[in-house]
Amino acid sequence: xxxxxxxxxxxxxxxxxxxEWSGPMGRAVIVTLQITALAYALGLVVGLVxxxxxxxxxxxxxxxxxxxxxxxxxxxxxxxLFLIYYGLVPLGVVLDAVPAAVIGLGLSAGGYVAEIxxxxxxxTHRGQREAGASIGLTPLGVYRFILIPQxxxxxxxxxxxxxxxxxxxxSLASLISAPDIMLRAKDISSSDFLPLHILLVAGxxxxxxxxxxxxxxxxxxxxxxxxxxxxx
Amino acid sequence: xxxPLLKIxxxxxxxxxxxxxxxxxxxxxxSRKVAIIGPSGSxxxxxxxxxxxxxxxxxxxxxxxxxxxxxxxxxxxFVHLSERELAPQRREMGFVxxxxxxxxxxTVLENVALGPWRVQGMARREAMDLxxxxxxxxxxxxxxxEYPERLSGGxxxxxxxxxxxxQQPKVILFDEPTSALDPELVGEVLSVIQELAAEGRTMILxxxxxxxxxxxxxxxxxxxxxxxxxxxxxxxxxxxxxxxxTRRFLGQLGRG
Amino acid sequence: xxxRVPYYIGVLLKGATVTVGITLGALxxxxxxxxxxxxxxxxxxxxxxxxxxSWVEVFRDIPPLTQxxxxxxxxxxxxxxxxxxxxxxxxxxxxxxxxxxxxxxSGFSAVHHGxxxxxxxxxxxxxxAMRFVVFPQAFRVTLPPLANYAIGLIKxxxxxxxxxxxxxxxxxxxxxxETFETPLIYLLVAILYFCLTFPIARLVDRLEARRKAWA
Numbered sequence: 001x002x003x004x005x006x007x008x009x010x011x012x013x014x015x016x017x018x019x020e021w022s023g024p025m026g027r028a029v030i031v032t033l034q035i036t037a038l039a040y041a042l043g044l045v046v047g048l049v050x051x052x053x054x055x056x057x058x059x060x061x062x063x064x065x066x067x068x069x070x071x072x073x074x075x076x077x078x079x080x081l082f083l084i085y086y087g088l089v090p091l092g093v094v095l096d097a098v099p100a101a102v103i104g105l106g107l108s109a110g111g112y113v114a115e116i117x118x119x120x121x122x123x124t125h126r127g128q129r130e131a132g133a134s135i136g137l138t139p140l141g142v143y144r145f146i147l148i149p150q151x152x153x154x155x156x157x158x159x160x161x162x163x164x165x166x167x168x169x170x171s172l173a174s175l176i177s178a179p180d181i182m183l184r185a186k187d188i189s190s191s192d193f194l195p196l197h198i199l200l201v202a203g204x205x206x207x208x209x210x211x212x213x214x215x216x217x218x219x220x221x222x223x224x225x226x227x228x229x230x231x232x
Numbered sequence: 233x234x235x236p237l238l239k240i241x242x243x244x245x246x247x248x249x250x251x252x253x254x255x256x257x258x259x260x261x262x263s264r265k266v267a268i269i270g271p272s273g274s275x276x277x278x279x280x281x282x283x284x285x286x287x288x289x290x291x292x293x294x295x296x297x298x299x300x301x302x303x304x305x306x307x308x309x310f311v312h313l314s315e316r317e318l319a320p321q322r323r324e325m326g327f328v329x330x331x332x333x334x335x336x337x338x339t340v341l342e343n344v345a346l347g348p349w350r351v352q353g354m355a356r357r358e359a360m361d362l363x364x365x366x367x368x369x370x371x372x373x374x375x376x377x378e379y380p381e382r383l384s385g386g387x388x389x390x391x392x393x394x395x396x397x398x399q400q401p402k403v404i405l406f407d408e409p410t411s412a413l414d415p416e417l418v419g420e421v422l423s424v425i426q427e428l429a430a431e432g433r434t435m436i437l438x439x440x441x442x443x444x445x446x447x448x449x450x451x452x453x454x455x456x457x458x459x460x461x462x463x464x465x466x467x468x469x470x471x472x473x474x475x476x477x478t479r480r481f482l483g484q485l486g487r488g
Numbered sequence: 489x490x491x492r493v494p495y496y497i498g499v500l501l502k503g504a505t506v507t508v509g510i511t512l513g514a515l516x517x518x519x520x521x522x523x524x525x526x527x528x529x530x531x532x533x534x535x536x537x538x539x540x541x542s543w544v545e546v547f548r549d550i551p552p553l554t555q556x557x558x559x560x561x562x563x564x565x566x567x568x569x570x571x572x573x574x575x576x577x578x579x580x581x582x583x584x585x586x587x588x589x590x591x592x593x594s595g596f597s598a599v600h601h602g603x604x605x606x607x608x609x610x611x612x613x614x615x616x617a618m619r620f621v622v623f624p625q626a627f628r629v630t631l632p633p634l635a636n637y638a639i640g641l642i643k644x645x646x647x648x649x650x651x652x653x654x655x656x657x658x659x660x661x662x663x664x665x666e667t668f669e670t671p672l673i674y675l676l677v678a679i680l681y682f683c684l685t686f687p688i689a690r691l692v693d694r695l696e697a698r699r700k701a702w703a
Contacts, residue, residue, distance in 0.1 A: 074685040075678045076643035079657060086664065087674040130286050131333035135347035135399055136323025139315045145350055149337050164549070171551035175650055182553060189561060196562035203550045203558060210549035 013197050021188060021198065028184035029205060035101050035170045035180060040163050042106025047113020054118050065114065072111020078172045080104040085176040101173035109166050116158045120151030160217040164210050171206070181205050235298055237262045237434055238283070238403055244291035245278050252278050254458045255292065260403075260451070263432040267445035267466075270455035271481055276438040277330075279455075280405045283436070284325045285318055296324055297402055323351055326396030326404040330411050332388040334380035334395070341367065341376040344394045351399075366394040370424050386417030390424055397428075404428070406437040442485055446470045454478045496663060496673055500680055503659035507684070510576045510645045510655060515638060517581025522588020527618070529593060540589060547586035553647045555579045560651045576648035576655075584641055591633045595626035632695040639685045639692070646681070656680055 053065030081104040085095060095103070124147050132142035174182035185202035189195035236259035245253040253275045260266050268276045281287040283294050285302040293310070294301040301321050303310045313321075334343050341363050349359035367373045370390040380388055389409055396404055406425065410418045422444050429435065429448045439445055445452055446466040453463040456477050462469055473479050529540040547555070556579035560570060570578065599622050607617035649658035660677045664670045 070686070070689065071678075071682060073639065073689055074643075074682040076646040076657075076681055078646040078649075079674065079678050079681060082657070082660075083671070083674040083678065087671045090668050090670050125333070127329060127331055127333035128335060131327075131329060131335070131395075133286065133315065133319070134284060134322055134325075134327035134329075135395065136319045136321075136351040137347075138319040141319070141350060145346060146335055150335070153337065168549075168551035171553045172647070174553070175647075182551075182557070185554075186557070194565065196558070196565035199554065199558045199562040203554045206551055206554060207546060207549045211545065214545065214549055 010197075013194060017192065017194065017197065021201065024184050024188070025181070025201060025205070028179060028181045029209075031098065031178065032167070032170050032180040032205075032209075035098060035105065035173055035178065036163075036167045038102040039105035039109060039170065040166045042102060043109030043113050043162065043166065044159075046107060046110030047117055050110060050114035051117035051121070054114065055121065069111045069114050072108055073115075075108075077105055077108040077169045078175065080108050081172055081176050097173065097176045097178035100176060101170065101178045105166055105169050105173070108169070109162055112162050112165070113159065116155045116162070117151065120155035121147050123154050124150045157217050157220040160213055160220060164213045164217070167210055167213070168206065234261075235295075236260055237264075237297055238436075239295040240279070240283065240292070241294075242292035243279065243282055243289055243294070245275075245282055245287060246290045251290075252458050253282070253289075256455075256458075256460055258453065258460070258463075260434065260436070263434055264451065265429050265434070265449045266436045266451045266453060267449035268436065268438045268453045268455060269440070269442060269445055269481075270461075274455040275458040276455050277407055280327070280407050280436060280438055283405060284322050284327055285313075286327075288312060296321070319351070323347070323399055324402050326399050326401035328389070328392050328396050328404065328406045328409050330408040332380075332385070332392045332412070334388055334391055336380055339377050339379055340372065340383070340391050343380065343391060344398045347395065347399050363394070363398055366397045367391070369397060369427075370394045371420075384417060385413045386420045389413065389421045393421075393424060393428070403434045403436065406435060406439070408438050408440065411440060442470060442482065454481070456481070490672075492667070492669065493672070493676070496669075496676055499659050499663060500656055500676060503654060503656035504680060504684065506573070506653060506655040507642065507645050510573065510580065510648055510653065511638070511642050513577035514580035514584055514641060514645075517577065518584025518588045518637075518641070519634075521581065521585035522590075523592055525585060525589035526592035526596060529589070530596060530618075544586045544589050547583050548590075550583075552580060552583045552644045553650065555583050556647055556651060572648065572651045572653035575651055576645065576653045580641060580644055580648075583644070584637065587637050587640075588634070591630050591637065592626070594633075595630035596622060598629045599625045632692050635688050635692045635695065639688050642685050642688075643681065 050065045050068050053061045054069070056062055056065075081101060084104045085097065085100040088095070128146055128150070129142055132146040133139075137145065170180060171182045173180050174186065177183060181202050185198045188198045192198070238258075238260050240256060240258040243253055243256040243258075244251065252273075256275070256279060258266070258279075268279065270276050278287060282289040283301070288302070293303065299321070300310075302313055302318060304313060304317075305311075334340075335346070338346065341360060344363035344366055345356075345359040348354045348362050349356055352359075354362065364373060364376065367376055370393050372387060372390050372394060375383060375387060375391075380391065383391065389412075393404075393409075409425065410421050413421065418441070422441065425435075425437070425444075426448055437445065437449065449466055451463060452466045452469040454461045454469055454473070454475070454477075461475050461477050462473065468474075469478065470482065473482060525540050525543060528536050556576060559579045560572065560575040563570065603621050603625065604614075604617050607621040608614075612620070645655055646657045648655050649661065652658060656677055660673050663673050667673070
């Protein structure tokens with residue numbers, strides 16, 4: 001059989017199986033999106049709090065925030081998920097897979113968000129802050145009108161990057177049996193004996209979900225590198 | 233005899249073990265212009281930064297219009313104000329930075345209007361109008377909608393001055409306003425300063441431009457090693473200095 | 489309650505050697521392939537740029553776990569059976585090639601094109617200019633992001649447990665099935681990963697600090 005014919009046969013399977021797969025895979029996409037959105041939201045909140053901790057004047061808060069960032073940077077998200085989902089059971093904390101995934105991925109993402117926010121605020125020159133103080137802005141005003149607007153433009157592209165990372169990491173939730181894209185793909189591959197077909201579908205789904213985000217991230221980055229004048 | 237508008241008394245500043253100001257006294261009346269000259273590292277800039285508490289002095293006091301700056305009296309002790317409490321006091325003093333420090337995310341007009349709008353609580357429209365007036369004063373009205381990075385250094389510095397003027401300050405502090413500029417851009421900045429001086433504004437000018445200091449200032453202060461070596465009318469300090477160190481400094485400049 | 493800790497640590501350390509093995513194998517593939525892709529992108533070959541861009545986009549946007557499953561489970565459908573270790577090395581290596589290609593690309597573009605012109609002006613071929621002028625300069629720009637990538641890679645090796653590669657997390661899961669000290673074991677796992685990544689993180693910080701000193 002020629003290669004072309006083989007390929008044709010390969011793709012013919014989809015025509016046959018897709019009606020059967022589309023339902024469960026569609027629901028799985030929803031679960032993946034839910035986990036991603038909630039974990040990202042949690043990550044943003046955690047990250048902002050930790051970043052403010054790192055910039056605080058209280059040495060204890062600064063230290064604690066730094067340790068948080070180091071740990072989040074150094075421990076795999078999957079280990080965090082296992083720790084939360086399996087590890088807390090003997091201590092009487094029993095979570096469902098989806099909430100456990102949201103918490104684990106959110107805590108993990110928080111470390112990255114914190115570094116990005118801190119770098120954004122740190123990237124604005126000290127003189128910017130002083131100029132704000134010199135016209136009589138309060139510290140809060142300096143943050144509100146000078147530092148945050150500048151930091152936001154610097155932080156936006158990498159923050160979209162974190163969203164992509166959370167989307168990809170949400171696949172780990174399947175390993176604690178959250179019914180997401182990967183878990184459904186795994187189920188179907190063992191029931192239909194078509195692992196390559198369904199796993200390629202899973203890969204394509206992630207790709208389609210991530211592509212617009214990664215396009216947005218690089219567009220933002222290009223705009224940033226054009227400088228600050230590009231503001232509308 | 234009225235109190236001076238700005239009074240500095242026994243001002244000291246240390247960075248770690250290094251003391252850069254060893255007790256400086258200075259007073260200036262309304263509409264006076266003081267130029268501070270001296271070699272780099274003599275503490276000229278530190279005085280300005282301590283006056284509006286961008287640096288917290290290690291000792292001494294500053295009064296503006298009779299009000300104690302950066303400190304309050306609690307019983308018979310002086311306590312430093314928080315940044316929050318400092319804000320309304322800094323509003324009374326304009327500061328022009330050596331490196332301009334315009335805010336890159338705001339247009340020229342917004343840079344100037346931010347203070348009137350967000351600090352003085354003017355209506356947005358009113359703040360923009362005031363900003364326009366101030367930009368015209370420094371001859372930068374035509375660039376109101378540009379972003380700072382599109383401007384030359386001299387233009388940025390003129391916007392920096394408009395920003396300080398928009399505070400309607402009692403005194404303007406100029407921290408080496410032309411030191412970061414290419415030589416051909418110095419003139420436009422100095423001529424604006426001269427115009428402001430002619431309006432009768434009170435100002436302290438830290439500068440390396442000796443000739444300009446002589447033309448504009450009522451009082452020239454020569455500093456060296458964190459102390460005021462001598463002060464007086466320009467004719468005395470610059471043209472006929474009494475101290476050896478002043479002579480040496482001016483002599484080096486003459487040769488350089 | 490801690491008397492079995494030394495035993496746990498012993499088992500997990502055996503897993504750590506596998507983790508390090510997967511990391512090094514995948515790193516080698518990622519670096520070699522990434523460099524090749526980045527160089528390919530600078531050539532004038534037709535379709536080189538779109539090919540590299542699509543490669544990067546596909547391997548970067550699909551989760552490592554999915555890529556690993558495609559290689560380990562999916563390829564059995566066409567008769568390719570890899571053992572878990574090899575599948576993990578290949579899967580993570582391909583995934584990493586996308587990151588490394590991007591890192592090298594930005595490293596090259598950080599070298600001013602005047603440098604290349606200067607090399608050409610003394611008669612260097614493009615290949616030689618790459619080797620003697622561009623690479624050495626790009627290297628120090630790329631080192632911190634490469635080290636960051638290596639940290640991410642170590643963390644990503646944990647997904648190999650899902651195809652039963654006997655690395656740290658897989659051994660931990662086996663341990664938890666023979667005992668109830670689950671929290672303790674996962675805590676040890678977290679500490680172990682931290683010990684693997686922390687020295688690299690420190691190195692990154694140092695390199696960043698030095699790079700700032702150069703700038």
